[in-house]
Amino acid sequence: ACSSDSGSESSAGTTGGSSGSSQPESPTTVRFALDWTPNTNHTGLYVAINKGYFADAGIDVEILPYNNSSPEVLIDAGQAEFGIGFQNQSAVPMAAGADLQSVLAVEQTWTTAISVLASRDDIQSPADLDGLVYGGFGTPAEETTMKAVIQDAGGTGEFESVILGTTAYEALYSGDVDFTVPFIAWEGIEAEHRGVELKNFNYVDYGFPDNYAVIVVGNTTWMQDNPEVAKGFVQAMARGYEDAIADPAGAAAILQEENADVLTDLDFLVESQTMLSEQFMLDDQGQFGRQTQEQWDALGAFLFDSGLLVDADGDPLTEAPDWSQYFTNDYLEG
Amino acid sequence: MTDVQQTATGAGARPVDPIAQAVQPRRRRRPRTRNLWANVVPSVVILAIVIAVWEVLVRSLEVRPQVLPPPSRVLEQGWAQRSTILEHAGATLQVTITGFAVSLVVAWIIAVSIDFSPVLRRGVMPLLVASQTIPIIAIAPLMIIWFGFGLLPKMLVVALVTFFPIVVGLVEGFNKTDREVTNLLRSMGGGRVKEFLFVRLPSALPTFFTALRIAITYAVTGAIFAEYVGAQQGLGIYMSVQKNAFRTDLVLAAVLVTAVLSICLYLLTFAIERLVIPWSFKERKARSAK
């Protein structure tokens, strides 16, 4: 079995022992920054690792676990090549001139919502969130996003916010905060499993355009300098996700296997992965990973209009950025 | 001769303040103002050089400000955001002070109990030492799970970080009193309580203030730390948010404010010490003037 330089053409059936003479001796190391502890948003990554897709492409992936620095910061600083992002979040540093580009849409639509405990009868609409406490993550866009939703529902958009990071959900369940933003397929199911009922408000119901809830972001300069490696990486990752769409249970098992010390509840993983695979990961054409100019423009315009976008000095942008610069399907397709 | 004289009053031996001592040359014979001058100028010069080199390097190498902003930008942007930063600093100060107050109360209770009971001492001290090896960074998030994200867990973090040096300082201070002083007091008819009130307590105060000084520098950092883990307001949160917003300049501005805050509190302890134990100041002054 021989494969070409980047390994991008090797078939799914490769048995692993693919060390063609043309292949570089030592695989290129690519660092990938995570946004959170390993979860089903990351399945494709672990499947691709597990099945050797990266190795086939001559890539050695180094995973940078979640810490208090967002992946965007690390990628921009050149400390990671790729990482997980969110369209609505990553757009902000991109507009401020960060060296970032979105290369893959993992989830085609919103997979988060604003959640409150179902038992909270006093909260019937986002407008009721005025004056309450939000458990946040310290990301730049979140407060403005909450505000926009509340205002759209008729509230003033004045609320308190506590930055809790990974503790936010515990705080929601225990009543320490009133609302936060779970991933439906992750914290949503987890809450259900532990017997907590949540009530969700969906963004699109409150004037928001659609959003690629999870994307893969890369360092623009690095990708331009290493187009082959970038392609190999993105495509291997895409294959991982595609496998997960095809076989959610199998992918969930791999995810667990790769993260044995943190992920223990396979049923939960399967349920989560099944939900993602079936509802969120494919676009209208039934394809995975592709991003469109329309969706970037629509969300971008919303962000620009809401005054969220600022330049590197913190001054609001005066004209809308050219969103086509901020994403590309080239590495996925080329 | 001097040595004999100085140690003669066992109870009054001056504690060593590692910081204060390290900052000032040991035997100064010059008057205050000139001394201050001689002490301040070299640091300012060195600091100025460091800042200038930083500015020039960053500008000439065209390092992106997200990675490392030039000092001028830190000041400029920090100044522009001064009202926000000060607001956060206020919150941090509140956490610092309430937490430090808790720390003081706890430390005094522990230290006095230990002083009165040797068994407790042997039982508790090793545990306190061991407690210092627990990584607060791991405990702080748990605190939030346990106590919510209000003032309480943050106060506890500050207290946890600062109580130990104070306890050690106090216990050590109480123990400065040697056998002979105890004998003297007992011969006068004093019991353990009188010994404590008449000797151990006052003689521990200079050591206490030394410890206080060390602890208070940890206090601000501890508060910021606690905020980093979960808070509504405060320099910790501010820095965390600004870092994720690619505003390294504002992070550094907040770091500067933190340092200034710490240094002010540090200097404040000298003023309080002077107020509470003027004799210690007089004595030290007289000694250094010799």
Next chain:
Amino acid sequence: MTDVQQTATGAGARPVDPIAQAVQPRRRRRPRTRNLWANVVPSVVILAIVIAVWEVLVRSLEVRPQVLPPPSRVLEQGWAQRSTILEHAGATLQVTITGFAVSLVVAWIIAVSIDFSPVLRRGVMPLLVASQTIPIIAIAPLMIIWFGFGLLPKMLVVALVTFFPIVVGLVEGFNKTDREVTNLLRSMGGGRVKEFLFVRLPSALPTFFTALRIAITYAVTGAIFAEYVGAQQGLGIYMSVQKNAFRTDLVLAAVLVTAVLSICLYLLTFAIERLVIPWSFKERKARSAK
């Protein structure tokens, strides 16, 4: 009398080890074994009580293990994960030791330079003190931006956390040498370098070891801290991940391992001290046996 005798050799005055001193009653007259016994038993008893109460309370109140697991569960689950935890502990230990080595080298260089140049001393020491008021929690993430996820930023954090007490200990130690010893050496024909080698250096070693002891307990916590902020392996990252997976039991198991690690390193310094400055040990032993 004793006091006079002890302070007579200014150069040899014993430094105060706040921790070691606090742990042990000052004047012990009993032989070692019994002393150890008397020191260890009370702490073990208290610890056992605390653990028992914790276990019973958690079980009877049916606290969810995500919030606070009973100690038995911590041990059990920690044991089950022992190979993973040990692997992470290995990584942490590596960071700790390399970082601490850097810290030692830097501290010695700074301290010796300061000792030879009063101007440098006045210039550098206040800056070092000020540097301690910088919140590492804010700087650590910046370090990752600057230096990546490798060993370097973590080593730097460990060094940053630990170098200061060592510098202070050394500078203070060097300065133990009083005027009269200097005069003695100068009358023998020695210059500044000989004074340093023959007196200042050896007389600083006990203080140095005291400082080393304090610094090393910070070292492990510092390493964990650095890992918490960004690492691929290590107890810090392990705790962070497990916390996010709501495995409070495993977090606490890792905390336990951290504490044990720190305590081992702490005790190791005694062994090293004994090896390097046996005279100091002999002297101390002789004095306490009196």
Next chain:
Amino acid sequence: MPDDVAAGTPRIRLDHLFREFELGGGERRQVIDDISFSVRPGEFVSVIGPSGCGKSTMFNIIAGLETPTSGDVLIDGAVANGEREHTAYMPQKDLLFPWRTIVQNAALGLEVQGTPRKEARRAAAGLFAQFGLKGFEHSFPFELSGGMRQRAALLRTVVQGREILLLDEPFGALDSLTRIEMQTWLQEVWAEHSWTAVLITHDIREAVYLSDRVIVLSARPASVRLDVEVDLPRPRDLSMTTSPEFVRIEEQLIEVLHEESRKAFEAQKALR
């Protein structure tokens, strides 16, 4: 040796005093080995003996701070083991508290005994002139010379109004000149009051100069090696230290002491 019966009830009587310390591990160290002697009311007795022989231990027993392993301390004829109210004690180091002014330091004993502050300080202040401390009431100890500090410490001792003064090397830390001044002064004030005093010293000349009797203790375990009456007229002055009688006693003491010192030193060497 004076006969107790003939001289009336002695103020202090040590009756076959023994004292051992437990060293742990079953070991014991005998420090005092059968000491008996008496001190008449108003008498000034010096105790002299090799370093570490047990002098301070003996003092602690007289002061009621330690109890004898066997034997008794009798004060005015009554057994007084462990009783602290009879004696006032002055240690070698002045132990003035740096956080108290001189008058506050002087009043310490009274305050500890429960006398109201003001009253205690008034009582102490009354003695300042006689102790050569007039004008230094509100100074802090570090502002005084060594001799003045020692006088303040003595003032703190006597103001308690106890029957017996125990002085444990009060001038040990002073240089020879100041020491001679203090001895002269002490002998003057002592002449005015009728204190019963026991003085520990290492200075033979001091012992002879100040005392009615000098007791020499043996090396550890301490027992009485010599008990010499000093029959010099009072008031004494410095010139008397060169009188033949003075010199005779001094030489006698030096000889015994050297012998004991040598023994103590040999014992120490044997330990190595």
Next chain:
Amino acid sequence: MPDDVAAGTPRIRLDHLFREFELGGGERRQVIDDISFSVRPGEFVSVIGPSGCGKSTMFNIIAGLETPTSGDVLIDGAVANGEREHTAYMPQKDLLFPWRTIVQNAALGLEVQGTPRKEARRAAAGLFAQFGLKGFEHSFPFELSGGMRQRAALLRTVVQGREILLLDEPFGALDSLTRIEMQTWLQEVWAEHSWTAVLITHDIREAVYLSDRVIVLSARPASVRLDVEVDLPRPRDLSMTTSPEFVRIEEQLIEVLHEESRKAFEAQKALR
């Protein structure tokens, strides 16, 4: 006063020595005010004076550790201001280094001067018997008694083979008994060598007992108040301290000294 010319070139000659210290802020403190005297080769001279009068400062100048503000130090007739190679200096505290064994401590001076270690230690070890330290070569200082430590310090001083010994209160920290022993011993070893020695002391008896001449300094600023020849035969022993000649000199010294001490004390009081 001895006539320099008649007695040949003096080993040490202080010629109108003055010394001031800058106190900063333009203030100056005069410590030495016109001191002149000579020491003949092989002579033993004691210097005595009130506390803080400037004795150690004078020593530092002789030792070349400080330079005089004006005036000269002459060694063997040649100006030697700031020269350190003529004298060996023994401080009041023994200043033995706890990290060195006794023989290593004793060899310190030679090692500092660059003698190879082994050789230096061999040279030092050769004197151990005479200094009563045989068998303690490899002990650490804390294992020795006060007197032995002081002997070790003296050994460290003399082994350097310098022409002049400067002894700054070598026995000040010892108790009276040990002190007397040390004085007797010093006078014996001194008889065997032909050291030129200057001794600072506070102890008048010590000064007279050991010296060929005693110089009394005034209160600060120090000047020579008295220069007394001690014309007692050598070797001296303790009994001689009670001879009329000895007592006469002692009394003469005490008187002058008390006067100076009082002056120093008054000056101190005036400062408050």
